Amino acid sequence: MLQVKEKRNVTIVDIAEAAGVSRAAVSLVLRGKTGVGASARARVQQAMRDLGYVYNRGAANLRQSRSSVVGMIINDLTNPFFAELAVGIDRALQISNYMPFMANTAESVVRQVELIRSMREHGAVGLIVSPALDTDPDELAELAQDFPLVLAVRRIAGSRLASAVSQNREGAQAATRHLLGLGNRKIAFLGGRSATIIRAERLAGYRAALEAQGIAFDPALVIESMPTRLGGIDAMNAALSLPTRPDAALCFNDVVAMGAMIALNHHGLVPGRDIGIVGFDDIAEAALVSPPLTTIAVNAEVLGENAARLLLNQIRNGASAIENYVGDARLVVRGSCGAQGQTASIQTACLMPIQKGP
Amino acid sequence: MLQVKEKRNVTIVDIAEAAGVSRAAVSLVLRGKTGVGASARARVQQAMRDLGYVYNRGAANLRQSRSSVVGMIINDLTNPFFAELAVGIDRALQISNYMPFMANTAESVVRQVELIRSMREHGAVGLIVSPALDTDPDELAELAQDFPLVLAVRRIAGSRLASAVSQNREGAQAATRHLLGLGNRKIAFLGGRSATIIRAERLAGYRAALEAQGIAFDPALVIESMPTRLGGIDAMNAALSLPTRPDAALCFNDVVAMGAMIALNHHGLVPGRDIGIVGFDDIAEAALVSPPLTTIAVNAEVLGENAARLLLNQIRNGASAIENYVGDARLVVRGSCGAQGQTASIQTACLMPIQKGP
DNA sequence: CATGTTTAATAGAACGATCTAGTAATACAA
DNA sequence: TTGTATTACTAGATCGTTCTATTAAACATG
Known part of the structure; x- marks a missing residue:
């Protein structure tokens, strides 16, 4: 009679x-602890x-x-x-010997709560x-009360949460000032969803300038508009159908700007x-599009690293360690703003450090 | 005497x-199974x-x-x-009620074996x-013998593994034929690492044409070169320092092509x-760079969905279900190849379906 | 009324590791 | 010889859940 083997895990x-030892001994070997002799250790490792x-x-x-x-x-x-950003976070966590698992919500809040739950469950x-x-602020705030949580890039209305974000107001202000300096007077602000803090901040900078x-x-x-390429197309189309066309546009982010350029x-x-x-944002592609995109540079990887740092502090020191990081945002002038003269040299200067070799 | 509460999990x-019931009853409620009365169920849910x-x-x-x-x-x-690709895989797995966890190796084989191990451990x-x-083929092959595994995009030398890849040879052949049709005779093949199958296939198509x-x-x-933007810069610089400069270049992928354009x-x-x-590849940015990039379109999301499908088959039907998927690759003519006349209309045609709205 | 049948509910073993508290054996000192 | 450390090793409890087997009650059925 042939016995069917139930495929049990080892x-x-x-x-x-x-290996002829006890479970405890194997466990010790597994974790590299002392208290098990050389020969037993070797037998265990062989058996594994x-x-x-x-x-x-x-x-x-x-x-x-x-x-x-x-x-x-x-x-x-x-x-x-x-x-x-994700790669930056990943690298920083990895260095500190944490095991980062990543997931994408595709802007779905429903998916997001599923993912948050699932990750806690795991x-x-x-x-x-x-x-x-459209993330529910209260939901995250409640979670954060007894669970280490850091927001990256986007802060959330009315909640006191740890976050790593960039100088949105200052960046937008610098950008607008630059456009004004080039003689533009009718400057549109294109894209982004109005309910978000990040947009409110950028809009405030625009307005202040x-x-x-x-x-x-x-x-x-x-x-x-949606903060996507397609959203950028929509937004620019809307802008072009205004009674009088704007001279220039500050876009919510680079992908919106690229959408806007397509629409143009x-x-x-x-x-x-x-x-x-x-x-x-100054994504890597910004320097490559036609014309090269003038933009506000935010170092996504550094932002990610800081988000990771804030999280680790919270994990180690508990709720007492709720901090914030604000990364700087500086203007990078290329061709798309109309400042033609400066284009070539600056474009070159900003290109090379984009990517690190292996 | 104040008792310090050990913060035990609920x-x-x-x-x-x-809720005044047994563990088993709670477990049943948790999993939405029958066998527990309405009132008890409600009490359990409230307690949770x-x-x-x-x-x-x-x-x-x-x-x-x-x-x-x-x-x-x-x-x-x-x-x-x-x-x-990742987003495509993610979506497909999600639909089938699996919980995908993602991780990035940044081309590090060391990190890759860590991640594979960690994911199995979890x-x-x-x-x-x-x-x-430089992934070790034998390592993956051995793993795949008793574990559902699918390769995406890159196949591995000499191993019989499930994979979802694209028509590399055919695509490269079509691209080369197109460049030849435009009158180019001295066509370079730029970028990619020589040990990879994917490059060998594309190179074979190039050579055949x-x-x-x-x-x-x-x-x-x-x-x-490395299959990155920086690699593309290097490769094109090398090509430009040849005794006689090439008329055209087929690049390993779009980011290499963009690097090559920077170098130019x-x-x-x-x-x-x-x-x-x-x-x-035809990444979304390809249509936006200057000039718009002529490329071989591979639908990354569909590739991802098929990788997911193959994996689910294996999970459900065991090792008997090792299959392969080959996605098609078709030429998209834009400006960068020098076929100026066709640029505008085709560029437009290919832009709109890139991104789905919310 | 005896006899099934369904439903609600539970106790206790199991899963695969770690931890605690211990035993046995050896080495070293006095 | 005895006492004391140190080291190698282990049995059994434990973590939070699910599964199996069982009981008890409620409800039909002839």
């Missing part, structure tokens, strides 16, 4: 048996190789209730800015979230000549 | 106590809310030894092509890997006019 018990043993971290965490998993939840990985000891649009020049803020020039092309207009365009 | 036992219960999936998996976690390990998330039931450069026209394959025109700019050359450039 466990610590099997190893113990094969022979039987194809896979450590069961779930079982281990059950007992010691402290995993090293942290979750990162990103709103849109197809936006290069967030991809770079024993994550902390979470870095770049929140989806206008009013500093004695130019009245005109709500008709502020056009909301469709209308036979040339960015930088017919309408000045400025973006925000 | 467990199913606490809920049971609070009151106490802030978090399900411990590790403990559950320990007992039932079947999680729904699958891992996806990506070689370079800062390359938009792989970001789109109970992943399968893995989709877009392998890092050349030889079909009676043009001898010239190894000096084939330049290796540095040398004061114009892509499409002085040297024709063709890429591979």
Whole structure:
């Protein structure tokens, strides 16, 4: 009678048996602790190789209730800015010997709550979230009361949460000032969702720069859209159908700016000549598009590293360690704003450090 | 005497106590099974809310030894092509009620083996890997013998593994034929690492197209580099320092092509006019750069969805279900190859479907 | 009324690791 | 010889859940 083998997992018990020692001894070997002799240790290691043993971290965490998993939840990985952010977070956590697991919400709040729950259920000891649009502030605030949580890039209305963000107001102000300096007077603000803090901040900077020049803020020039390429196309189309066309546009971010440039092309207009365009983020592609995009540079990787740092502080020191980081945002002038003279040299200067070699 | 509370986790036992039922009853409620009355069920749910219960999936998996976690390990998330691939995989797995966890290797094989191990340790039931450069084929092959594994984008030398890849040979052949049709004779092949199958396939297509026209394959025109923007810069610089400069270049992928275009700019050359450039992948940015990039379109999201499909088949049907998927690759003519006339209309045609609205 | 059948509910073993508290054996000092 | 450290090793409890087997009651059915 042939016995059908139930394909049971290889466990610590099997190893113990094969090596002729106790479970406890195997466990010690597994964790590299002392208290087991050289010969026994060797036998255990051999047995693990022979039987194809896979450590069961779930079982281990059950007992010691402290995993090293942290979750990162990103709103849109197809936006290069967030991809770079994610890589920055990932690298920093890795260096500190945490195991980052990543997930993408694609701006779905429903998916986001699923992911947050799932990551906690899997024993994550902390979470870095770049929140989806329309995220419920109270939900995250409540979670953060007894769980290490850091927001990245997007802060959330009315909640006192740790966050790593950039100088949105200052950046937008510098950008607007630059456009004004080039002689533009009718400057649109394109894209982004109005309910978000990040947009409110950038909008405030835009407004402040206008009013500093004695130019009245005109709500008709502020056009909301999704913070995506497609949103940028929509926003620019809307801007072009205004009674009088704007001279220039400050875009919510670089992908919106690229969408806006596509829309301009469709209308036979040339960015930088017919309408000045400025973006925000300085993604790697910004220097490559045509014309090269003038933008506000935010170092996504550094932002990510700081988000990681804040999270680790919270994990180690508890709720007492709720801090914030604000990364700087500086203007990078390329061609799309219409400042043609400066283009070539600056473009070159900003290109090379984009990517580190292996 | 104030008693210091050990902050123990809220467990199913606490809920049971609070609701005045047994652990088993709580477990049933948790999983939405029948066998518990309406009033008891309500009490349990209330208690869970009151106490802030978090399900411990590790403990559950320990007992039932079947999680729904699958891992996806990506070689370079800062390359938009792989970001789109990741999003495609993610979406497909999500639809099938699996919980995808993602991680980035940044082309590090060391990191890759760590991640593979970690994901198995955390109970992943399968893995989709877009392998890092220099991945050890035997290692993955051995793993795949008793573990559901699918390779995405990059196949691995000499191993019979499930994979979802694209028509590399056909795509490169079409691209080369197109460049030849435009009158180019001295066509370089730029970028990519020579040890990879994917590059060998693309190179074979390139070579086949050349030889079909009676043009001898010239190894000096084939330049290796990292498959990154920086690699593209290096490769093009090398190509420009050849004794005689090439007429055109087929680039390993789009980011290499963009790097190549940067290098051309540095040398004061114009892509499409002085040297024709063709890429591979058709990332969203390809249509936006200057000039718009002629490339071989590969639908990364569809590739990802198919990788997910193959993995699910394997998970459900075991090792018998090792299949392969080959996505098609078609030429998209824009400006960078030098075929100026067709640019505008095609560029427009290919732009709109890139991104789906919310 | 006896006899099934369904439903609600539970106790106790199990999953795979770690931790505690211990035993046995050796080495070293007095 | 005895006492004391140190080292190698282990049995059994434990973590939070699910599963199996069982009981008890409620409800039909002939």
